Amino acid sequence: MTGGIFSHPLATSPGAPAGPRHGRFVPLALALLALLTGCSRASGESAGASGPVRHMALTPCRLDGVAAQTLCGTLEVFEDRTAAKGRKLSLRVVVVPALASQPQEDPLFFLAGGPGQAASRTRILPALDRIRRQRDIVFVDQRGTGDSHPLDCEALNPSRGSLAARFEDREDADVLPQCRKGWDADERLYTTSIAMDDLDDVRAALGYRKVNLWGISYGTRAALVYMRQHPDRVRTAILDGVAPMGQYLPLYAARDGQRALDLLLEACAKDAVCAKAYPDLRTRTEGLLAKLEAAPAKVRVPHPRTGVPEDFTLTRRVFVSEMFALLYSPDVASLVPLMLDRAAKDDWTPFVALSLGLTDEVARTTSRGMFLAVVCAEDAPFFTEADAEREAKGTWFGPRMALDVKKACAKWPVADVPKNFRDPVASDIPTLLLSGELDPVTPPTWGEQAKQTLTHSLHVVVPGLGHNTVGADCARSLMAEVLTRGSVEGLTPDCGKGLKRPPFFTSFAGPVP
16 A cells, blocks of 8 residues: 555644644744744753753754744764664754743653654644643654655655556565665664664753653554663653554554444445445445456546546556555545445546545655565564465455565565564553544554553543544543643543544535535
């Protein structure tokens, strides 16, 4: 599929369905105070009697799509941390200063998804307005992503150009050799364990004694690894869309994606309006997939951006991969019945428009090379082709996602990971676990698995949401509360009572009122 399995292509945009749905007016006085506070801290001196003493230079900057004043800097680390010599990497660091004149000492560090998503390129900040009142927010582009020596390659993620290139049925293994030639990197040294030691260097350079972690998707794995490697530096952790150490990427994606798709089709069948608009949708979709399996579709549609008609060939594999991505956000998924109905009638226009709507954000924020650096070291060695076939049995998605990763990783240099890397992370750090009921890739069962060894944790399942829960106000309230308390004690697991799946679209004008 396009981008990383754990990256949410829509949750990074403040206006997107799975992202924050509101904005706040920040009074001019507070904005000026934040600017002045940020400038005083950029000098590397203490921001107050109890503020951090920074050992890295930060200068005012602007993030794309973010109005708040931010401070940016870089921290050099050795690519080979063990040898402590050779190539150095410049990690991009972004600090959004707290609005308070005397903020709390412990900031919130955001850990992005993917693997391969650049933290500084996400547009998640509006969701953190309550937290930012009292705490700095810190974004660090993990090594291999964003502006931290990215392992980018257009051949691995052809986001622009013709529809034929966009929907080409290709495998990463086919283009890896040419991509690797363009990287000035030892790909074995871009694993999560190494990156979390980088992150602790950033913490120290920014002068924070302890931090709060917020991980989304793959970022939850990164947070768990940091909690294990640097437990004394973590005050609280928030894991949203939990990927515990027992989840091998993308071994279970077909199974978990099928669960989400089944829930969608069942909901449509039980909804009088959807069932009337799209009768026998499951049966007709099965027929569509059988038709694509027998022979790829010859598609001719106007390009959604140019209006110029283009031709391309669409295979079953590419179609189900794109459909998997559409399940991440229930708001986008509300268009899937319409898309399936039109596709069954050989009208591929909705399919193309929806798929391209996800592409640009994934390409803007995600490094596919970094995705492979992580999964080839930490996931692919831990499952077999037989495992992939077993876990995908009976699903529409099949084992191809997992088998393609195995094939690509066969051409990847072998990396070392700690012997205990795949052991469950045991910790008493106060941890809030958040799961979306309809999540196709990190459903609530994974949150329950992680909870078993986190002795001071609370797992909350938010109804009606998919991959990541930050779109729910109650989830944002819980996040703010656990940071204020420094504990999950007293927090209620009830979140989103009354929330449900968005109504299904029965036309391009939207759902029937």
